[in-house]
Amino acid sequence: MARIEIDGQSYDVQDGDNLLSSCLSLGLDLPYFCWHPAMGSAGACRQCAIIQYKDAEDQRGRLVMACMTPVKEAMRISIDAEQARQFRSDNIELLMTNHPHDCPVCEEGGECHLQDMTVMTGHTFRRYRGRKRTHNNQNLGPFINHEMNRCIACYRCVRFYDEYAGGKDLQVLGMHNNVYFGRFEDGALENEFSGNLVEVCPTGVFTDKTFSARYTRKWDLQTAPSICIHCSLGCNTAPGERYGELRRIINRYHGEINGYFLCDRGRFGYGFVNSQKRIVMPGIKGQTETTAEIAENHFRNLLKYAKSVIGIGSPRASLEANFALRSLVGEANFFLGLEDAEHTLLNAIVEILFNGGIRSPSLRETEQADAVLIMGEDVTHSAPRLALSLRQAVRNASFDMAHKMHIPLWQDAAIRQLGPIRSPLFIASICSTRLDDVATGTYQGSPDDIARFGFAIAHCLDESAAEPVDLSEDEKSLARSIAKALKQAQRPLIVSGTSCLSVAVIQAAYNVAKALPAQDKQLTFTLPECNSLGLAIMNGRPLQQAFDSINDGLADTVVILENDLYRRASHQSVDGFLEKAAHVVVIDNLENQTVGRAELVLPAATFAESEGTLVNNEGRAQRYFPVYPAADPIRGSWQWLTRLENSQWRHHHALTAACASAFPYLAAIVHAAPQTDNIIKGSKIPRQPHRYSGRTAMHANIKVSEPGQPQDMETPFAFSMEGAMAHVQPALLPVIWAPGWNSNQAINKFQQETGGHLRDGDAGARLIKPSGSHLPWFGHIPPAFEPEPGLWRIMSLPHIFGSEELSLQSTPLAERLPDLCVLLNPQDAESLGVDPGDPIEICDPARNFLLKFPVNIEKTLPRGLLGITAGRPEFQPLKFLDQVTLNKANPEQQPNSEAPL
Amino acid sequence: MKEPIEKPDFEGLSLAEIREIKAGMSHYEDKTAASIEALKIIQKHRRWVSDECLVAVAELLEMSSAQLEGVATFYNLIYRQPVGKTVIHYCNSVTCWMLGAEDISERLCRYLNVELGEISADGEYTVLPIVCLGACDHAPVVLVGDKLKLDVTENAVNEIFGR
Amino acid sequence: MENMDKPLTKNIRPDRVFATLADYESTGGYQGLRKAVTQLQPKDVQQWVKDAGLRGRGGAGFGTGLKWSMVPVDDDSSQTRYLIANADEMEPGTFKDRLLMEQDPHQLIEGIIIAAYAVQASIAYIFLRSEYHLAALRLETALRGARAKGYLGEHILNSEFSLEIHLHTSAGRYICGEETALLNALEGKRATPRAKPPFAVVSGLWGRPTVINNVETLCNVPHILNYGVEWYRGLSMGADQGTKLFGASGRIKHPGLWELPMGVPIREIIEEHAGGMQDGYKLRGFLPGGASTDFLLPEHLDVVMDYEAVAKAGSRMGTGTMIILDDRTCPVQMVLNLEQFFAQESCGWCTPCRDGLPWTVTLLKDIIAGRGRLEDLDILSGLTRMLGPGNTFCALAPGAMEPLQSALKYFRKDFERYIAEDNAVVESA
Numbered sequence A: 001m002a003r004i005e006i007d008g009q010s011y012d013v014q015d016g017d018n019l020l021s022s023c024l025s026l027g028l029d030l031p032y033f034c035w036h037p038a039m040g041s042a043g044a045c046r047q048c049a050i051i052q053y054k055d056a057e058d059q060r061g062r063l064v065m066a067c068m069t070p071v072k073e074a075m076r077i078s079i080d081a082e083q084a085r086q087f088r089s090d091n092i093e094l095l096m097t098n099h100p101h102d103c104p105v106c107e108e109g110g111e112c113h114l115q116d117m118t119v120m121t122g123h124t125f126r127r128y129r130g131r132k133r134t135h136n137n138q139n140l141g142p143f144i145n146h147e148m149n150r151c152i153a154c155y156r157c158v159r160f161y162d163e164y165a166g167g168k169d170l171q172v173l174g175m176h177n178n179v180y181f182g183r184f185e186d187g188a189l190e191n192e193f194s195g196n197l198v199e200v201c202p203t204g205v206f207t208d209k210t211f212s213a214r215y216t217r218k219w220d221l222q223t224a225p226s227i228c229i230h231c232s233l234g235c236n237t238a239p240g241e242r243y244g245e246l247r248r249i250i251n252r253y254h255g256e257i258n259g260y261f262l263c264d265r266g267r268f269g270y271g272f273v274n275s276q277k278r279i280v281m282p283g284i285k286g287q288t289e290t291t292a293e294i295a296e297n298h299f300r301n302l303l304k305y306a307k308s309v310i311g312i313g314s315p316r317a318s319l320e321a322n323f324a325l326r327s328l329v330g331e332a333n334f335f336l337g338l339e340d341a342e343h344t345l346l347n348a349i350v351e352i353l354f355n356g357g358i359r360s361p362s363l364r365e366t367e368q369a370d371a372v373l374i375m376g377e378d379v380t381h382s383a384p385r386l387a388l389s390l391r392q393a394v395r396n397a398s399f400d401m402a403h404k405m406h407i408p409l410w411q412d413a414a415i416r417q418l419g420p421i422r423s424p425l426f427i428a429s430i431c432s433t434r435l436d437d438v439a440t441g442t443y444q445g446s447p448d449d450i451a452r453f454g455f456a457i458a459h460c461l462d463e464s465a466a467e468p469v470d471l472s473e474d475e476k477s478l479a480r481s482i483a484k485a486l487k488q489a490q491r492p493l494i495v496s497g498t499s500c501l502s503v504a505v506i507q508a509a510y511n512v513a514k515a516l517p518a519q520d521k522q523l524t525f526t527l528p529e530c531n532s533l534g535l536a537i538m539n540g541r542p543l544q545q546a547f548d549s550i551n552d553g554l555a556d557t558v559v560i561l562e563n564d565l566y567r568r569a570s571h572q573s574v575d576g577f578l579e580k581a582a583h584v585v586v587i588d589n590l591e592n593q594t595v596g597r598a599e600l601v602l603p604a605a606t607f608a609e610s611e612g613t614l615v616n617n618e619g620r621a622q623r624y625f626p627v628y629p630a631a632d633p634i635r636g637s638w639q640w641l642t643r644l645e646n647s648q649w650r651h652h653h654a655l656t657a658a659c660a661s662a663f664p665y666l667a668a669i670v671h672a673a674p675q676t677d678n679i680i681k682g683s684k685i686p687r688q689p690h691r692y693s694g695r696t697a698m699h700a701n702i703k704v705s706e707p708g709q710p711q712d713m714e715t716p717f718a719f720s721m722e723g724a725m726a727h728v729q730p731a732l733l734p735v736i737w738a739p740g741w742n743s744n745q746a747i748n749k750f751q752q753e754t755g756g757h758l759r760d761g762d763a764g765a766r767l768i769k770p771s772g773s774h775l776p777w778f779g780h781i782p783p784a785f786e787p788e789p790g791l792w793r794i795m796s797l798p799h800i801f802g803s804e805e806l807s808l809q810s811t812p813l814a815e816r817l818p819d820l821c822v823l824l825n826p827q828d829a830e831s832l833g834v835d836p837g838d839p840i841e842i843c844d845p846a847r848n849f850l851l852k853f854p855v856n857i858e859k860t861l862p863r864g865l866l867g868i869t870a871g872r873p874e875f876q877p878l879k880f881l882d883q884v885t886l887n888k889a890n891p892e893q894q895p896n897s898e899a900p901l
Numbered sequence B: 001m002k003e004p005i006e007k008p009d010f011e012g013l014s015l016a017e018i019r020e021i022k023a024g025m026s027h028y029e030d031k032t033a034a035s036i037e038a039l040k041i042i043q044k045h046r047r048w049v050s051d052e053c054l055v056a057v058a059e060l061l062e063m064s065s066a067q068l069e070g071v072a073t074f075y076n077l078i079y080r081q082p083v084g085k086t087v088i089h090y091c092n093s094v095t096c097w098m099l100g101a102e103d104i105s106e107r108l109c110r111y112l113n114v115e116l117g118e119i120s121a122d123g124e125y126t127v128l129p130i131v132c133l134g135a136c137d138h139a140p141v142v143l144v145g146d147k148l149k150l151d152v153t154e155n156a157v158n159e160i161f162g163r
Numbered sequence C: 001m002e003n004m005d006k007p008l009t010k011n012i013r014p015d016r017v018f019a020t021l022a023d024y025e026s027t028g029g030y031q032g033l034r035k036a037v038t039q040l041q042p043k044d045v046q047q048w049v050k051d052a053g054l055r056g057r058g059g060a061g062f063g064t065g066l067k068w069s070m071v072p073v074d075d076d077s078s079q080t081r082y083l084i085a086n087a088d089e090m091e092p093g094t095f096k097d098r099l100l101m102e103q104d105p106h107q108l109i110e111g112i113i114i115a116a117y118a119v120q121a122s123i124a125y126i127f128l129r130s131e132y133h134l135a136a137l138r139l140e141t142a143l144r145g146a147r148a149k150g151y152l153g154e155h156i157l158n159s160e161f162s163l164e165i166h167l168h169t170s171a172g173r174y175i176c177g178e179e180t181a182l183l184n185a186l187e188g189k190r191a192t193p194r195a196k197p198p199f200a201v202v203s204g205l206w207g208r209p210t211v212i213n214n215v216e217t218l219c220n221v222p223h224i225l226n227y228g229v230e231w232y233r234g235l236s237m238g239a240d241q242g243t244k245l246f247g248a249s250g251r252i253k254h255p256g257l258w259e260l261p262m263g264v265p266i267r268e269i270i271e272e273h274a275g276g277m278q279d280g281y282k283l284r285g286f287l288p289g290g291a292s293t294d295f296l297l298p299e300h301l302d303v304v305m306d307y308e309a310v311a312k313a314g315s316r317m318g319t320g321t322m323i324i325l326d327d328r329t330c331p332v333q334m335v336l337n338l339e340q341f342f343a344q345e346s347c348g349w350c351t352p353c354r355d356g357l358p359w360t361v362t363l364l365k366d367i368i369a370g371r372g373r374l375e376d377l378d379i380l381s382g383l384t385r386m387l388g389p390g391n392t393f394c395a396l397a398p399g400a401m402e403p404l405q406s407a408l409k410y411f412r413k414d415f416e417r418y419i420a421e422d423n424a425v426v427e428s429a
């Protein structure tokens, strides 16, 4: 801490910080553009000018850039001094010489940092009479608009895109006042985090193209705190709605998880909510007209007259919905809806996380790691936001170096100039990953080989850990060097996950973590879906047993909650199961194959129209809230399940509480959102900003009188602009706004310090309490993978845009799907006589034809493996680890790329 | 031997170009440092840097084409558009300006029947302005290819084209 | 030992036949280097240069020995250190380094080797502007010669010291001369300047300690080593030490470059060496040290060429090469030419420079075209303050404001006449 004087007032600020960051942390208004709390200072925009005085006598002082000036004990500065104010206003005037006056048609308007800063500095009169420079724009793909004339050259876009996120295709081109931020040529931005440009850009150069199509001003959007449902990390989001349609998703700051940034799947994957495939009415097989009452009655009767009912839960449904189903059918009849291998895997992970005694870190903590080993994951694709954090973690070595050289950590460029000094990052994976560019070493192998390699590293670290036999010399020496690097680390991190579908990989990862000497070691797993961990904690039975209980006649009726079983198990087994069941009830939000087989379909609200609790991969329970009311008769799944007369829960919070008391591991979920339960009755938090417009007019085409606002009986929020914002904890704010700060930069006003935790704490309750005890060493080491001549094993490789069920149904993402092709090692391709693009026939070992797809060569894929995109329905008959035979296909015939969805 | 201009071979670059660029790389701690030199090598062989060449050089230096384009468009003497066989740079900075640089540029352009930046009909010349050539004591000066013409007069056309 | 009072140019012949290695050696060449590597410790060399009072000739006048002594030596001695000769020379009106490199390339090379020894650099670059083809040719030849004679390469003159020098030719941009932008240019990046601190001496090329010196600065070094500090301190006639290349261009009788003692009166340069104004022209003012220095007037002719003295008169010695404004050249148009240069050469990194210089140009063009308003002069003065020292990321923009601010002061009437007359002069630029 240092004590400094700002405009005659004394303040205590953080040592080593820069003055801009300190002033903002103190809640003072000081304009800026190029500085960003996550990216440090650049000194380019010159907007944050203040006066610094030499000593107590100095009256004139010297103009300095606050973002480039380190805090020093007893320093005196002024934000208010006339000279500084004048400079800041003149600087805006200069920016405005080229900035167009197109705010009325600019999508940034109303949440524009440049607008805010212009007003803040008081520049209101235009003296410039010259022409403005103009640029051509580029087509940057389905996500991002480009409007370069609005550029104020703050360099934030390239500093984020290239330096922070590692994307090389967006750069600064040109020079003097003709600098241009764009690509070499038109084309979709390649980086998986491109959507953040929308928020990083302080003007309207980069805007959300998916939003443009159905644009609404920020102040006209209805918003509620939400959680991203597209992977297991649980990033916080702020979805916005207008006219019953989800219009966009932006980042909602969380100091432990996503910070300022989301991945493109999370930001642009929301389209399914508005999709044509939404189930909007209940359906009863054989009946054309169904109302909610009829459907509910039908459901009631089915349950009443069933011999026995089983329930199949879902890793993409909330804890509460799963718990309601479990309560409805009884513990013994509740199945998690996970196929055996995944079920076993998740159980193994739960065991390690809760009883392994090794901390599972938040994303913020992963960024602190000084050595990282990834086992079996291409995190960019399986848990994208984590990849962005790991990309920052490798910088820790350069931060240490900078520290030694007395370079403050916010001097970002200076640190990057120190050269490619990186903390060790090792990646063992099936084939190359999107983080390899910053990796110290990589290893590619089959899942079994990755596990063996992990066991070897653990053994190098601690001889009492089991040792695999028959490792090659190369493998041994790489394992030794990785062990050495991990051993030297103070904050080592092991990352693994479910992508390899291998318990051995998970166990090997645990062995490595356990063997690490560091006190401050961490172990994290990426999981398949947004509530995989929450569901696994519920101790249900695996899917196969559900099939068995129907097939064996133990039950005749099944209720399936938000789960397309065809994505989980083979066609035949699901077909057989659904056929055998006398009555099939499906509660879901999108049409899918399982829905198509149901007798009764109940339309479920999505995350955007419902509330619930999800447990992320770290073991953090978080609550999401409906952004807008579900259009009648759509209801939250939990509501369908609790509306029946035998239900004890009228309200969501009661259901949450019951769930919490049913499972000791879930006890803390009642705290998943800050202080929600007790403000429900008092004044509510408005979901609509106080400038929300057109409420009396928006339904005038239907009815002239203004309809009453829908009531929200379940959450502390109101579907209205009335209510109290004053004492709401920042973590519960639907919209980030502060007087004078209409853009997302207003978040500064709600953090304990810039870039730090939210005031009153970040949301979520960590369910995993560090325990002193460890599990014993795992010792089940699989044999090395030996390719069998003529046979290949299927490797389902996750893809950020191609693998996740719901985002797959979102139009803009569909444009970014990977090509429909299969990956082969070059030597394998050669042995089969196929070149890239040639079609290849995939048959089962008995040579029954399954599929035909073009081949792509992947140099790093080990021999004997065939890579496909995980989760894509086009590959459906192929399952992870299946054995197949391959044949060069006759190129004349078209490959069957149009498999049924 | 003359390098083929239209028909590039390997990776779009000629072997000679690749060899020279690789030799240049050895002078620096990392490959990208050779980027400017590499672009100049391309220009030595082909006078200007086409999109295809830029992409090929980027690949050779393990940079993205956007990165290399960022470099190429920063510097004044990297031509991203075709130029004549000889580029005539007339200095338009202060002393030369004072002593008649604009007049000279007009004379040259009129003689060649081109605007600044255009290629003369015979493909031989392009006239471009350049900043101070560091020979102000002999202003006005013109750089013809790599030959510096000092104390250029109204007879610029004669002095430069020998006519 | 002829021409002991003109050490920098003693080998430069009127017929402009350049000095070969033998020529250079015959006048004491490489003796300084021999002394340094065989008799002196690096620290001693630094001390000699410090004691000699050599200040950087690149424009800023920073103490050369002091700069060298800021290179960290205590830490890891195995780490590469770099020395760079700044031969970018692109400031309009400046033409001194070209002469030194073209006519006596070994002098620079010896200077580089000694400087590298003083800071224990193992690799040096000559960062040469692209258009200096002849200098490139002669430097390459000279480097080969020096290598062949054991002045350069492994174990120089059988000492422990080794050095490699690479000639790097740039691709043209004034900003590359700014030392941190130069580092980026040399690394093959866009030449935007870097934030200071950290200074290049601590973290420069590829994050390693790097010393950057102007060509002329380095050319002084062999002589200091060869003839000693006392001798060097005796050269000057003013407060600063040594000799310097002074030049003048414009409508004077004999534009040129002369090596003269520091502290020489400006009048002597213009009236004696340059032969005074051409017939029919009168002296109206001059930029004493290149395009980025403030105008001075005939009344300043008795100011002497010392850093402090010129500063006191309201300008900077800069590169010491003067641009003469005669009475028939319009100062407003001259300033427009200068500002167009600076606007075009702005790297585009910081707002005041990137957007302020083009506005300056627009305003000046408007004024000259008869579209000007009196308020425009206030805007221009405002911009000179706005783009002043400390307000921008590097010194380019403040440099650009120097001729403008002094023109507004000394030639205000000329600006006002355009505005008052309302007569559209079709501008030539």
Ligand SMILES: Cc1cc2nc3c(=O)[nH]c(=O)nc-3n(C[C@H](O)[C@H](O)[C@H](O)COP(=O)(O)O)c2cc1C
Residues within 6 Å of the ligand: C055, C056, C057, C058, C059, C060, C061, C062, C064, C086, C087, C088, C089, C090, C091, C174, C175, C176, C177, C178, C179, C180, C212, C213, C214, C215, C217, C218, C394, C395, C396
């Ligand atoms: C825009 C700008 C351009 C410069 N150009 C040159 C140049 O061409 N040559 C040079 O030696 N110094 C130039 N300098 C000065 C250098 O930044 C640096 O101060 C100098 O090379 C240091 O060498 P010295 O200490 O030997 O003078 C320039 C500075 C600025 C701000």
Ligand code: SF4
Residues within 6 Å of the ligand: C175, C192, C193, C345, C346, C347, C348, C349, C350, C351, C353, C354, C392, C393, C394, C395, C396, C397, C398
């Ligand atoms: S003053 Fe700013 S924009 Fe101008 S050259 Fe320097 S850094 Fe670049």
Ligand code: FES
Residues within 6 Å of the ligand: A020, A031, A032, A033, A034, A035, A042, A043, A044, A045, A046, A047, A048, A049, A065, A066, A067, A068
């Ligand atoms: S925020 Fe300080 S210069 Fe841009």
